Amino acid sequence: MIERICPKCRVPMAGDKCIKPNCGRATEMSSTIYWCKECNVPIFENICPVCGHEGDYIATDIRPVFPEENCLISIILKNDPFAFQKYSVWYGSNAYIINGKKVKLAISKINKLRIDEIKNIKQKYEAVAGDISYEFFDEYKNKFVEANKDRYNFITEEAVSFVQSYKERYEIEDMMVSFSGGKDSTVTSHIVNRALGTNKVLHVFGDTTLEFPYTLEYKKRFNKNEESSGVRVLTAKNREKNFEELCEVVGPPSRVMRWCCTVFKTGAIQKTIASAFKDKNNILSFQGIRHNESASRSKYERESESPKISKQTVASPIIEWIDFDVWLYLLTTGIDFNYAYRLGWTRVGCWCCPNNGGWSEFLSKVHMFDQYNHWHEQLVNFAKQIGKPDPEDYVNEGGWKARQGGNGLAAAQTSIVSFEPCATDENAFNYDLQRPITEELYELFKPFGYINKELGNKRLGEVYVLNKAGKVVLVLQGRIGSTRLKVIIKDVHIAKARTLSVAESKIQCQLTKYQMCLGCKACESVCKYDAISVKDDGTGKITYTIDNDKCKRCTECVGHFNAGCYMRKVLGIKRT
Ligand code: SF4
Ligand code: SF4
Ligand code: SF4
Ligand SMILES: [Zn+2]
Numbered sequence: 001m002i003e004r005i006c007p008k009c010r011v012p013m014a015g016d017k018c019i020k021p022n023c024g025r026a027t028e029m030s031s032t033i034y035w036c037k038e039c040n041v042p043i044f045e046n047i048c049p050v051c052g053h054e055g056d057y058i059a060t061d062i063r064p065v066f067p068e069e070n071c072l073i074s075i076i077l078k079n080d081p082f083a084f085q086k087y088s089v090w091y092g093s094n095a096y097i098i099n100g101k102k103v104k105l106a107i108s109k110i111n112k113l114r115i116d117e118i119k120n121i122k123q124k125y126e127a128v129a130g131d132i133s134y135e136f137f138d139e140y141k142n143k144f145v146e147a148n149k150d151r152y153n154f155i156t157e158e159a160v161s162f163v164q165s166y167k168e169r170y171e172i173e174d175m176m177v178s179f180s181g182g183k184d185s186t187v188t189s190h191i192v193n194r195a196l197g198t199n200k201v202l203h204v205f206g207d208t209t210l211e212f213p214y215t216l217e218y219k220k221r222f223n224k225n226e227e228s229s230g231v232r233v234l235t236a237k238n239r240e241k242n243f244e245e246l247c248e249v250v251g252p253p254s255r256v257m258r259w260c261c262t263v264f265k266t267g268a269i270q271k272t273i274a275s276a277f278k279d280k281n282n283i284l285s286f287q288g289i290r291h292n293e294s295a296s297r298s299k300y301e302r303e304s305e306s307p308k309i310s311k312q313t314v315a316s317p318i319i320e321w322i323d324f325d326v327w328l329y330l331l332t333t334g335i336d337f338n339y340a341y342r343l344g345w346t347r348v349g350c351w352c353c354p355n356n357g358g359w360s361e362f363l364s365k366v367h368m369f370d371q372y373n374h375w376h377e378q379l380v381n382f383a384k385q386i387g388k389p390d391p392e393d394y395v396n397e398g399g400w401k402a403r404q405g406g407n408g409l410a411a412a413q414t415s416i417v418s419f420e421p422c423a424t425d426e427n428a429f430n431y432d433l434q435r436p437i438t439e440e441l442y443e444l445f446k447p448f449g450y451i452n453k454e455l456g457n458k459r460l461g462e463v464y465v466l467n468k469a470g471k472v473v474l475v476l477q478g479r480i481g482s483t484r485l486k487v488i489i490k491d492v493h494i495a496k497a498r499t500l501s502v503a504e505s506k507i508q509c510q511l512t513k514y515q516m517c518l519g520c521k522a523c524e525s526v527c528k529y530d531a532i533s534v535k536d537d538g539t540g541k542i543t544y545t546i547d548n549d550k551c552k553r554c555t556e557c558v559g560h561f562n563a564g565c566y567m568r569k570v571l572g573i574k575r576t
């Protein structure tokens with residue numbers, strides 16, 4: 001049900017305040033799940049519609065535990081792979097719920113197991129994996145579906161009519177489904193196809209290159225399914241960059257600096273959408289966002305304008321659904337879903353994400369043993385590189401996940417721009433570049449105006465930047481091949497600056513890009529006019545170009561990401 005519960009005691013309460021002795025906390029609205037002892041399954045209402053018995057409150061939300069995960073926890077808890085095979089097993093409120101009884105599994109403890117102990121568990125699992133049966137699971141699943149029919153009908157009808165309400169405002173060709181291969185987008189896709197009665201809505205799949213193998217397999221199966229047959233799935237992927245190589249340069253992603261999302265997800269998806277919907281003014285994107293997924297997501301509205309992608313309206317049909325609802329939908333309809341959930345993963349983002357929980361990490365160790373060890377080794381090497389005294393501990397205790405900046409990394413040095421003000425002209429600055437001047441330097445001055453290589457003194461390597469009216473705003477002095485660059489600011493109003501020092505800082509932003517661009521492509525996504533192109537030829541040579549005709553001189557790209565470069569932000573270098 002949806003009712004009031006005490007946030008501390010975690011039990012349903014009728015009134016505004018908890019009535020337990022010594023508590024008295026204000027109660028909050030929450031979802032509550034009950035357990036029918038008779039049917040041995042979770043129910044959404046407190047009276048079981050099948051047997052008429054009153055259920056016991058069990059959790060605020062719940063998910064099924066499939067026979068594969070059941071087998072694994074049986075090995076861990078009972079050293080008998082089939083100990084719980086005949087039982088009704090679920091997970092909710094931080095515990096396994098086995099035939100209605102809560103059983104805790106100390107995740108922090110199992111995550112401290114040594115590699116040989118993990119291997120042992122893995123071997124035990126694999127020895128019996130072929131004998132895992134769905135016989136008992138299916139029996140409980142059918143009861144669960146039967147006992148929660150009303151809830152299923154209610155949430156489904158509501159979501160379907162929400163999707164249908166867009167029919168009048170958008171053409172099918174202007175709609176898309178953002179598809180991750182996870183359960184929420186699987187359900188969203190199914191509801192959209194159902195509500196609109198078509199398989200013509202384009203699906204965009206973002207491949208971060210760090211996907212679970214199960215996700216890629218599921219994606220392959222996806223449009224061969226009966227339910228989604230013929231659906232067009234476009235894959236968005238950054239094919240130029242390699243995650244491991246970038247980790248070596250800027251360090252692994254951490255909880256506060258999830259740079260791979262920017263490099264491997266946002267940009268690639270945005271580009272794919274832009275080219276698939278080239279001539280469209282406003283597109284509608286259905287997404288599987290849900291409030292109870294994470295605290296940050298609880299701020300989302302059901303319909304919103306995408307903050308990252310221009311002219312995109314995001315609609316979230318299942319925004320209020322809890323895990324229980326998503327599983328109820330999947331189990332009732334019987335549609336195919338990602339195998340990772342059967343193994344016990346609760347989310348299927350990137351398998352090595354610093355945001356993954358302990359259980360997810362443990363599952364990666366067991367089911368992706370080789371990849372996990374390779375990643376572990378990389379992390380240890382990184383820890384050594386940045387001079388951690390105890391690299392193994394740093395990695396095992398999750399220190400890498402809390403990392404803030406690029407201390408100890410060589411790349412951090414290239415983000416520093418050093419200069420001296422000119423002794424005779426207060427509007428002139430002498431820069432010591434870490435990368436010799438090439439023609440590419442001038443690309444980065446295009447946002448400030450129009451490059452003119454004719455007017456200046458060629459012997460001095462002078463290049464002018466003119467404004468629209470043809471007036472000089474900047475003079476660049478520095479010969480090709482040299483590392484000395486003098487910039488004379490003729491007009492401080494470049495990039496909306498009002499003072500000389502602000503104007504100078506805008507120049508530093510562009511010089512930072514020139515010196516340290518790692519080809520992450522984040523700049524490409526910043527330009528609304530598609531004028532920026534960052535290419536990595538695969539040998540490490542990166543070219544940053546700004547299309548003179550497309551560039552509107554809006555200067556949005558200049559100071560974006562604080563100091564002009566996202567990778568500089570990742571490396572966490574303080575401004576000098
Ligand atoms: S590993 Fe985490 S931070 Fe990196 S792309 Fe994947 S989800 Fe984003
Ligand atoms: S300059 Fe732009 S594309 Fe290059 S690394 Fe920095 S943010 Fe990425
Ligand atoms: S954001 Fe695009 S249009 Fe604006 S100045 Fe930069 S390159 Fe030019
Ligand atoms: Zn209480």
Ligand SMILES: [Zn+2]
Binds near residue numbers: 038039040049051053
């Ligand atoms: Zn019952």
